[in-house]
Amino acid sequence: MEETTNGTSHLTNKPRRPLTLRDVSEASGVSEMTVSRVLRNKGDVSAATRQKVQDAAKLLGYVPNKIAGALASQRVNLVAVIIPSLGNMVFPEVLSGISETLEDTDLQPVVGVTDYLPEKEEKVLFEMLSWRPSGVIIAGLEHSEASQAMLRQAGIPVVEIMDTDGEPIDHCVGISHRRAGRKMAEEIIAAGYKRIGFMGTKMPLDHRARKRFEGFTRTLAKAGIEIADQEFYSGGSALAKGREMTAKMIERTPDLDFLYYSNDMIGAGGLLYILEQGIDVPGKVGLAGFNGVELLEGLPRQLATMDACRREIGQKAAQIIAALNAGEDVPDGPIIALEPILAAGDTLRR
Numbered sequence: 240m241e242e243t244t245n246g247t248s249h250l251t252n253k254p255r256r257p258l259t260l261r262d263v264s265e266a267s268g269v270s271e272m273t274v275s276r277v278l279r280n281k282g283d284v285s286a287a288t289r290q291k292v293q294d295a296a297k298l299l300g301y302v303p304n305k306i307a308g309a310l311a312s313q314r315v316n317l318v319a320v321i322i323p324s325l326g327n328m329v330f331p332e333v334l335s336g337i338s339e340t341l342e343d344t345d346l347q348p349v350v351g352v353t354d355y356l357p358e359k360e361e362k363v364l365f366e367m368l369s370w371r372p373s374g375v376i377i378a379g380l381e382h383s384e385a386s387q388a389m390l391r392q393a394g395i396p397v398v399e400i401m402d403t404d405g406e407p408i409d410h411c412v413g414i415s416h417r418r419a420g421r422k423m424a425e426e427i428i429a430a431g432y433k434r435i436g437f438m439g440t441k442m443p444l445d446h447r448a449r450k451r452f453e454g455f456t457r458t459l460a461k462a463g464i465e466i467a468d469q470e471f472y473s474g475g476s477a478l479a480k481g482r483e484m485t486a487k488m489i490e491r492t493p494d495l496d497f498l499y500y501s502n503d504m505i506g507a508g509g510l511l512y513i514l515e516q517g518i519d520v521p522g523k524v525g526l527a528g529f530n531g532v533e534l535l536e537g538l539p540r541q542l543a544t545m546d547a548c549r550r551e552i553g554q555k556a557a558q559i560i561a562a563l564n565a566g567e568d569v570p571d572g573p574i575i576a577l578e579p580i581l582a583a584g585d586t587l588r589r
Contacts (some may be wrong), residue, residue, distance in 0.1 A: 242404075243287040243326055246556035247353065248255035255435075256306065257394065257516065258299055258392055259345070260274050260275055260278075260300045261570045262299060262301065263278075263295050263296050263301050263561050264540070265297055266292070266295035266298065267291045267292045267296075267500075268291070268364065269288055269291060269292055269295075269440065269485035271368065273288060273292070273579070274292050274296075276540055277289050277292040277293065278292070278296065278303050279303070288520075289542060291441060292380060293370060294440070294477040294573075295486050296372050297385045297388070298385075298388065298404065298587040299385075299388065299392070300385070300388025300389045300391060300392035300393075301392070301541070302368040302369050302389055302392070302393070303341070304369065304371060307524070307558030308333075309415050310481070312556055313370045314373050314395070315371055315372060315373065315457075316345045316346050316347060316373055317347055317348075317349050317370065317372040317373060317411070317541065318341065318346050318348045318349070318372055318373060318374045318375070318376060318557070318560055318587065319349060319351065319364075319372045319374070319375045319376070319377075320334065320337060320349065320351070320354075320362065320375075320376045320377075321350075321351045321353060321363055321364060321367070321375065321376070321377040321378065322334070322350065322351075322352060322353070322377075322378045323352070323353050323355045323378055323379075324352060324354065324355070324402070325352055327349075327502075328503075328504065328530070328532050329502075329530055329532075329547065329549055330378075330524070330549075332549040332550050333400065333401075333474045333549050333550070333553040333554070334350065334553060335550060335553065335554055336447065336551065336553025336554040336555075337376060337553040337554070337556060338548040338553075338557075339553075339554065339557075339558040340553070340554045340557035340558055340561065341557050341560075341561065344561045344564075346373055346374070346557075346560065346561060346564065347400020347537055348376075348557075349367070349372070349525060350404065351363035351364075351366070351367055353378075353442040354451070355445060356444070357383040357386070358383070359467070360377075360382065360386055361382055361385050361386050361389075362392070363385050364377070364389055365389065368389055368393055373393065373395060373396075373560070374395050374396040374397070374398070374560035374563070374564065374565050375390065375395065375396070375397045375398070376398045376399055376553075376556045376557070376560065377397070377398075377399055377400070377402055377445065378399070379399060379400075379401060379402055379446055380399050380402050380405035380406070380407060380411060380446075381405070383400060383445045387408065389410050390409075391393060391408060396409060396410070396559065396560050396563040396564065398410045398412060398556040398559050398560060399411040399412075399413075400412050400413055400552050400553070400556050401413040401414075401447060401484065401547075401552060402414070402415075402416060402446070402450070403415050403574055403576040404416055404448050404450050404576075405418050407457055407574060409573065410443075410556075410559050410569065410573050410574070410575075411558070411573070411574050411575070412502060412552050412555045412556045412575040412577070413509055413548075413552055413575075413576070414552075414576065414578070414579045415450075415547060415575065415576060415578050416447045416448075416450035417450045417451070417583065418454060418579075419451050419529070419545055419547070419579050420450065420451035420452060420453065420455035420456075420458070421454040421455065421457070421458045422545070422579070423455060423529075423545060423581065424454070424455045424456075424458035424459050425458060425497065426527075426543075426581060426583070426587060427459075427499070427525070427527070427587070428459070428462050428464065429589065430521075430525065430587055430588040430589065431499045432486060432496050432497035432525055432588075433464055433496060434456075434467045434494050434495045434496045434497065435459065435464065435466055435467055435469075435496070435497045435498075436453065436466070436467055436468040436470075436487070436488050436492060436494075436495045436498050436504060437455070437466050437469040437499050437500075437501075438469070438470050438471075438481070438484045438488065438500050438501065438503055438509070439452065439472075439498075439500065439501025439502070439505075440470055440471065440472065440473065440500065440502075441471045441472065441473045442471065444473075445501075448501045448502075451501065451529065452501070455499065462523040467494075467495055468488050468491060468492040468495060470484050470487065470488055472484065472505075477504060477505070477508065478504060478505075478507055478508035478511065480504075480505050480508060481500065481504065481506060481507060481509040481510075481511075481512070482508040482509065482511060482512040482554050483503030483508075483511045484505065484509070484510055485498065485508065485509035487515065489512075489513075489516075494523055496523065496525065497524065497526070497527075498513075498524065498525070498526045498527075499526075499527050500501055500526070500527065500528045500529070501529060501542050502528055502530055502532075503528035503529060503530045503531070503542060504528075504532065504535075505528070506526060506527065506528025506529075506542050507528070507535050507538055507542055507543070509526060510526055510538060510539075510540060510542055510586065511538070511539075513526065514539055514540065520540060520585070521543075521585070521586045521587055521588045522585050522588070523544075524585075525543070525584040525587050525588060526542060526543065526584055527542070527544060527545075527586065527587055528541035528542050528543070528544045529544060529545050529547065530545070530546070530547050531544050531545060531546030531547060531582065532544075532578075540556075540584070540585040540586055541582075541584035541585045541586070542585075543581075543582065543584040543585075543586045543587035544581075544582055544584065545580065545581050546579055546580045546582065546583070547580045548578075548579060550578060552577065554576055555575055555577075
């Protein structure tokens with residue numbers, strides 16, 4: 240990150256010569272005309288040559304410019320916002336924060352969804368960058384090599400959101416998920432729970448849930464406590480899934496005294512199931528989720544959770560994009576780490 244004398248930060252993407260067809264031509268050993276045909280998906284080009292060109296472009300991070308003619312050297316007033324899911328209740332609030340903040344600017348957010356799939360993220364990013372947006376807001380710090388190359392070569396402000404456990408390409412805004420997991424484990428230990436079950440998403444695709452789990456289990460281990468049972472799922476974070484997994488876990492490991500869920504939605508489903516069974520909460524069994532979803536405030540018991548600062552993350556990310564496009568400094572530096580707030584609710588002994 241380049242800094243000024245007063246400590247404020249500027250875009251790490253230093254001015255550079257934009258990549259051209261010639262760069263791809265030289266890297267692939269194929270003529271510029273053939274490169275153009277391949278990248279526009281036009282003309283009769285052999286499969287081997289097409290693959291050679293695509294591999295070279297991917298390695299370089301080259302993205303064609305879809306703005307034609309006189310506008311070719313300019314950028315459009317769009318901000319590419321790339322998130323894993325619209326079904327997950329976390330991201331609409333992030334989008335609200337972005338939209339609210341950009342309302343007073345000439346910038347307009349456009350949204351792409353990746354379904355937590357790296358290859359889909361590459362495709363969405365490629366298409367969005369081809370329209371030469373004025374900035375990118377993208378969820379997470381983990382991206383494929385091709386996505387990283389495109390982001391670095393874009394020459395525009397890039398803000399990675401939701402996570403600060405890693406090295407950003409440019410700027411990032413979020414929370415430390417390892418710290419969030421650690422804080423929840425410390426609260427559970429302090430409350431006297433010892434037989435703990437965990438339920439969450441399949442972690443190879445959900446890096447932030449994985450980091451919370453790492454922070455959680457390492458803190459338990461330091462106190463001599465191991466996870467007594469665990470179960471992972473794929474798909475939407477639904478109440479029904481939480482009920483189903485909780486029923487299986489309670490039947491399988493009946494002596495559990497605490498259930499920790501990777502998100503509030505499955506946690507709410509688990510809470511409803513536990514209450515239906517007449518089990519004392521939080522006396523016999525405590526529960527906690529993550530995200531601080533406001534929709535769940537109408538539950539019979541308030542689920543212990545941790546607010547992930549979703550709206551604030553969106554606001555601050557949009558502020559960074561707007562400031563850099565206006566030629567202004569970003570005084571908070573390249574990494575803005577927000578502090579999640581734990582709410583014990585009615586399901587965690589105090």
